[in-house]
Amino acid sequence: MGSPVGETLGVLVAFSAGLFSFLSPCVLPLFPSYLSFVTGMSVDRLAREVSGFERSLVMLHSLAFIAGFTVVFVSLGATFSAAGQFLLDYRDWIRIGGGVLIAVFGLVIAGVLKWAPLGRTVQFQIRSKPAGFLGSFAVGLTFAIG
Numbered sequence: 404m405g406s407p408v409g410e411t412l413g414v415l416v417a418f419s420a421g422l423f424s425f426l427s428p429c430v431l432p433l434f435p436s437y438l439s440f441v442t443g444m445s446v447d448r449l450a451r452e453v454s455g456f457e458r459s460l461v462m463l464h465s466l467a468f469i470a471g472f473t474v475v476f477v478s479l480g481a482t483f484s485a486a487g488q489f490l491l492d493y494r495d496w497i498r499i500g501g502g503v504l505i506a507v508f509g510l511v512i513a514g515v516l517k518w519a520p521l522g523r524t525v526q527f528q529i530r531s532k533p534a535g536f537l538g539s540f541a542v543g544l545t546f547a548i549g
Contacts, residue, residue, distance in 0.1 A: 437546075441468045441539045464539040471543025 424430060439446045442464045444457070453461070490497060510516040 438465070441465060441542055463536060467536040467539035468543035468546075471540040471545075472547040473543075475544055475547035
C-alpha cells in the first residue's frame with residue numbers, strides 16, 4: 404500500500420488533470436449544449452432563473468449521464484485488466500494477425516482489393532434526446548463509447 408502523501412498527490416494530480424481537461428477550449432464551450440441535451444431544457448431556459456425543482460431535475464439528469472459515462476469506463480478498466488494477461492500470452496499470434504490485417508487494409512486503400520463493407524460509412528443522428536433519466540444514462544453511455 405502506498406504512503407498517504409503519495410496517495411494524496413495521486414488524487415491531486417488526477418483531479419487537476421480532470422479539471423484542466425474540462426476547462427480546455429475544446430470541452431468547456433460544449434458544456435451548455437450537453438447540459439441542454441441531457442436535461443431537455445433550452446440553453447436560454449437554463450440561463451434564466453430556474454426553480455428548485457428544475458435545478459433538482461438538472462442535477463438528477465446530470466448524475467444519470469455521469470453514471471452512464473462511468474459504467475463504460477469502469478467496464479473498460481475491468482475488461483482490459485482481465486484481457487491484459489490474455490494479450491500477453493498470445494502476443495506473437497496477435498502481432499502476426501495485426502501485420503496481416505495492416506497489409507490487407509493497405510491493399511484495400513491502394514485499390515488492389517475491393518471489399519464493400521470497408522467502403523461504407525454508418526452514422527446515426529439523434530434528433531431528440533431519449534426521454535427521462537434512462538435517456539440521460541444512455542446519452543452518457545454513448546458519449547463515453549464515442
